Amino acid sequence: MWSILDRLGDDPFTPQERDALRAAVGVSSAGYDPWGFNLETAERTLRVIRYLYRDYFRTQVFHPERVPEGRVMVVANHGGQIPLDGMILATSMMLDIEPPRLVRGMVERWVPGLPWFSTLFTRCGQVVGDPGNCEELLRRDQSIMVFPEGAKGSGKDWWHRYQLQTFGTGFVRLALQTKTPIVPVGIIGSDDTYPSLYSSRRLGKLIGAPYLPITPLFPWFGPLGLIPLPVQIHVRFGDPLYFEGDPDESEAEVERKVAQVRASIQGLLDEGLSARPRLKQLDRWARLGR
Amino acid sequence: MKILVTGAAGQLSRLVSLALAEQGHEVLGLDLRPMRHRDFPGPFERVKRYDHRQVDEVFRSRAPDVLLHLGIRAGGFQAEARQRYTQNVLGTRHLLSLCRRNALDRVVVLGTYHVYGAHPNNPTFIPEDAPLRAVQNFPELLDAVELDHTVTTFLWQHKDEIPTVLLRPVNIMGPHLRNQVSTLLRGAVCPRLLGFNPMQQFLHESDLVRALVQVLEGSESAVYNLCGEGEVPWRRAIQIAGARELPLPHTIAYPAIRLLSRLNIAFPEHLMDFFRYPVIISDDAIRSRYPWRPEVSVVDTLRSLHDVPPDAPLGRSNVAS
Numbered sequence: 165m166w167s168i169l170d171r172l173g174d175d176p177f178t179p180q181e182r183d184a185l186r187a188a189v190g191v192s193s194a195g196y197d198p199w200g201f202n203l204e205t206a207e208r209t210l211r212v213i214r215y216l217y218r219d220y221f222r223t224q225v226f227h228p229e230r231v232p233e234g235r236v237m238v239v240a241n242h243g244g245q246i247p248l249d250g251m252i253l254a255t256s257m258m259l260d261i262e263p264p265r266l267v268r269g270m271v272e273r274w275v276p277g278l279p280w281f282s283t284l285f286t287r288c289g290q291v292v293g294d295p296g297n298c299e300e301l302l303r304r305d306q307s308i309m310v311f312p313e314g315a316k317g318s319g320k321d322w323w324h325r326y327q328l329q330t331f332g333t334g335f336v337r338l339a340l341q342t343k344t345p346i347v348p349v350g351i352i353g354s355d356d357t358y359p360s361l362y363s364s365r366r367l368g369k370l371i372g373a374p375y376l377p378i379t380p381l382f383p384w385f386g387p388l389g390l391i392p393l394p395v396q397i398h399v400r401f402g403d404p405l406y407f408e409g410d411p412d413e414s415e416a417e418v419e420r421k422v423a424q425v426r427a428s429i430q431g432l433l434d435e436g437l438s439a440r441p442r443l444k445q446l447d448r449w450a451r452l453g454r
Numbered sequence: 455m456k457i458l459v460t461g462a463a464g465q466l467s468r469l470v471s472l473a474l475a476e477q478g479h480e481v482l483g484l485d486l487r488p489m490r491h492r493d494f495p496g497p498f499e500r501v502k503r504y505d506h507r508q509v510d511e512v513f514r515s516r517a518p519d520v521l522l523h524l525g526i527r528a529g530g531f532q533a534e535a536r537q538r539y540t541q542n543v544l545g546t547r548h549l550l551s552l553c554r555r556n557a558l559d560r561v562v563v564l565g566t567y568h569v570y571g572a573h574p575n576n577p578t579f580i581p582e583d584a585p586l587r588a589v590q591n592f593p594e595l596l597d598a599v600e601l602d603h604t605v606t607t608f609l610w611q612h613k614d615e616i617p618t619v620l621l622r623p624v625n626i627m628g629p630h631l632r633n634q635v636s637t638l639l640r641g642a643v644c645p646r647l648l649g650f651n652p653m654q655q656f657l658h659e660s661d662l663v664r665a666l667v668q669v670l671e672g673s674e675s676a677v678y679n680l681c682g683e684g685e686v687p688w689r690r691a692i693q694i695a696g697a698r699e700l701p702l703p704h705t706i707a708y709p710a711i712r713l714l715s716r717l718n719i720a721f722p723e724h725l726m727d728f729f730r731y732p733v734i735i736s737d738d739a740i741r742s743r744y745p746w747r748p749e750v751s752v753v754d755t756l757r758s759l760h761d762v763p764p765d766a767p768l769g770r771s772n773v774a775s
Binding site: 191192193194196197198199202276277278279280282283291292294296297300303341413 | 456574575579607647649650653683684686689694732734736751752753
């Protein structure tokens, strides 16, 4: 049924790139990796997402050459209520980086319980956010995508747009343990796709979500309010950070390294916002709500 | 070595025994069921309803050096829980105590990966030291988990006396074996849950036989996961095995299967969870200790289900050594 999608647009990958991707991921004789990634399904999904990526969000990628070869940990700012930024970042690594790279995102622990979506996510290379999974992926030379702000970042309201929230520290320990370079990324535009005026934890609890955003369009306009605003998205890659040290070192020491990553992402955000004067101007209004 | 093989009336024990006999070992069979195979390479003792004195006598008169305990799931899932508990858990405990009393050289027990339980939060590549979550959702698996604990406790308590190995293999498949999952895949229609398609691992019978033979000759105490070449989603597994899919919404499937399994006409309900959430285990531990590697790919393993009629007698030449 879904094979009709195979004719949508140009082929995203050449046959050589396909073979290289399969080899890099390490698929079994049946064509799947242990987490359930399957290149055919991922490519079909990519053909659909490409419209969103290229035509709807008109994504621009800056400094893709800064992403080093081999496994990396892509660490980015998080915003925009739903993980559109994760989708955009993963797509940019597939479409705008030479050679194409599969980067694994971490999904919430309740996602495996969702019919259909759980299967689609796993086929596209997403895994359940579990430290064991991250470690095993890096050990197998796979790249992962981390949003250290977590739900605090994606759930922040529009008044706090592009303001980095507190970072978790686990990702730096993991990078130290597996000697993986960290690539900081600044994503500009995603914080304005769903301008949440108020995030209600109480309403979120009712539907089993961490929060429920109230935007100018949602929930007032029903499903129409679910459509993200067509803000252009910029993805800025920073210079990779190579950390060395003991993964079991004190929290204070790890926090110093986390601060370095945070500062680097902050720099990319400042740089990116200066390049978008009209988006930056909106900050005058955002300040009113803080 | 003189090896006592339990569950000897089963196909798996027969395959292992044939392979062991070919290696020059002396094999002795023990089972609660009557022996059906004419080519079992050694004497056979039948013990009805696990009679302790009878088993004591087998150990006394035959004096085995090694116990290969394959008969741990006696009674199947249809048997009453208490009877299963007595046979599997208490029976195994008694067997292990006999091994100590008779100063055996090695014990190898075949468990199951079902003890990890199909849980949505399972990491991929579950290591041997992971918690056994099976009973969280299905108390019916209590005997499997208790048995696992019985063996691991014995293993650590007496590791200086008797080197013991507990294996936790994934779904074992092959032309000769009939277990819950292989029977489902051989059937005309095979159930799956709508919207769920978790990854599965399968181990070919010949790969398991080779692993058992290698582990029997080792001298360490350990718990090992065992899995096959690769992973494959359940729907794809059904397609490769050549069955027709029967998609069921999980809201209906669970109560329906619970009812049907009580009437002994369906598989146990806990298997449904394995069609919903992935349980992918890691076999790094056995790979780092033994040269064993799975040789049959996951696709060939599933295709082999139809290779020969499962009840056809098998010559020695068919057994992988």
